[in-house]
Amino acid sequence: MRSDPLTRRLPRTALTLLLAAVLAAALLTAAGAGAPRAAAVPDPAPAAAAVQTWADEFDGPAGSAPDPARWTVETGGSGNGNNELQYYTNSRANAALDGNGNLTITARRNTDTSLRCWYGSCQYTSARLNTARTFTQAYGRFEARIKIPRGQGIWPAFWMLGNDLGSVGWPNSGEIDVMENIGREPGTVHGTLHGPGYSGAEGIGAGYTLPGGQAFADGFHTFTVNWSPNSITWYVDGNAYQTRTPADLGGDRWVFDHPFFLVLNLAVGGNWPGSPDGSTSFPQTMTIDHVRVSTSDGGPVPASGPIRGIGGMCVDVAGGATADGTPIQLHDCTGNVAQQWSLPGDGTVRALGKCLDVSGGSTADGAVVQLWTCNGTNAQKWVHTAARDLTNTGSGKCLDAKDNSSADGTRLQTWTCTGGANQKWTVG
Missing domain, CATH: 2.60.120.200 (Jelly Rolls)
Known part of the structure; x- marks a missing residue:
């Protein structure tokens, strides 16, 4: 060629x-x-x-x-x-x-x-x-x-x-x-x-x-x-x-x-x-x-698409930015690339070529969730359960919409799993 x-x-x-x-x-x-x-x-x-x-x-x-x-x-x-x-x-x-x-x-x-x-x-x-x-x-x-x-x-x-x-x-x-x-x-x-x-x-x-x-x-x-x-x-x-x-x-x-x-x-x-x-x-x-x-073998397809939470709002990379440390928030669902997430089967949750990350690998309630370059640490390992919890394996805590809010721009954090509506997520 x-x-x-x-x-x-x-x-x-x-x-x-x-x-x-x-x-x-x-x-x-x-x-x-x-x-x-x-x-x-x-x-x-x-x-x-x-x-x-x-x-x-x-x-x-x-x-x-x-x-x-x-x-x-x-x-x-x-x-x-x-x-x-x-x-x-x-x-x-x-x-x-x-x-x-x-x-x-x-x-x-x-x-x-x-x-x-x-x-x-x-x-x-x-x-x-x-x-x-x-x-x-x-x-x-x-x-x-x-x-x-x-x-x-x-x-x-x-x-x-x-x-x-x-x-x-x-x-x-x-x-x-x-x-x-x-x-x-x-x-x-x-x-x-x-x-x-x-x-x-x-x-x-x-x-x-x-x-x-x-x-x-x-x-x-x-x-x-x-x-x-x-x-x-x-x-x-x-x-x-x-x-x-x-x-x-x-x-x-x-x-x-x-x-x-x-x-x-x-x-x-x-x-x-x-x-x-x-x-x-x-x-x-x-x-x-x-x-x-x-699927190639009848098995489950690795999940991809929008992640929807409380009030039907979508998990969104603020401003569609790709810089390390960009906050993750709730936003009206628009279908744009800042709301397209994949769970490729390695424990990560990805958008815009980077990973969903708990700031500093914190295990405290209220830890900030952000976008960060994928690095394989437990701060970037998640499990989407049958109960629709999205649990960070490094802290054992759940992805959580702050203050139980469904407002546009609500920041996401990790928090002790409570089973509340602000901790329930549907992928794809």
Whole structure:
């Protein structure tokens, strides 16, 4: 791959405009584009054993827009730092249901002279969709059944980004590329991990090539990852072709320990695939039959989402700040990133890339609860009980809304567990 890995991936507006749906651009490189690295192995996570947590089957009338309760449609023609040529629109000409249970994302030659791209008047339009506002999950099975387009300079992708992108930046947020294809490799797709120290051209991944000279654009194929706390396995049509673990990172940090959101896009041009040429015809369409997310083994999904307490108020990082020592409070639920928490299974409770922390590791009633860099201490270890207590294991005390208040801005503290309403919390 010959792209600039960081500028290509990091959006110029970062996640503050994520809520306006302008996110980091799709993808990067993958290491190796040859034959599968491993023999075909049956997928060990049969659907019957899994618990489905999210799905879109794309049922609806022909020409209707993607479901806004599931997807945000992004717009813009910045090139995403990778010199991509398309302008992403919210037009149904570029993203719409086909009436046959599919979503179509279509790249077209542009006829709207008012659209401006980084290089001038835009040559192409296309679409990119994400679930950053509506759905995130840590761990499980993530799959999409897709018929990709074809042609030099055409670049379809199904991938995921960490929900802490806006606070820690890319690549620290992590990226899991479930599938990407560049048109000059019609029979090969790539699966890749990106994180700190292994981003861009240093991404950890592999390619999967269909046998017998087949092309992925000739039919539908199912692209899957099974993601657990310490491994991620990629599949094409149920055939496992690579597994990655922390041991593959050469000592670099494994950042796949928190919720990610989904991205579907179809790019045109860019440093890696190159530009379309005389052999490339338009329009080109990426057809998605379904996207499904589940647990990988039928077990519980690590909790993520808002934490609601007394009066239905949400646990909130004051001001959305990421500085160590930022107070934690109650706030009207807004759905913004300052209210998106994850319990990744290691005892921590995380938001904005940092941990819920008892100031100074105090065991006293009334100890301040704050945001702090994750450090593995007992001041940052919590248990969410069946009784809905959120108990700090370092002190044996409960997360508590001060003075039994549900007012906007009420500070949170730890206090001897009483069973009161101001100590009851619902996650997700």
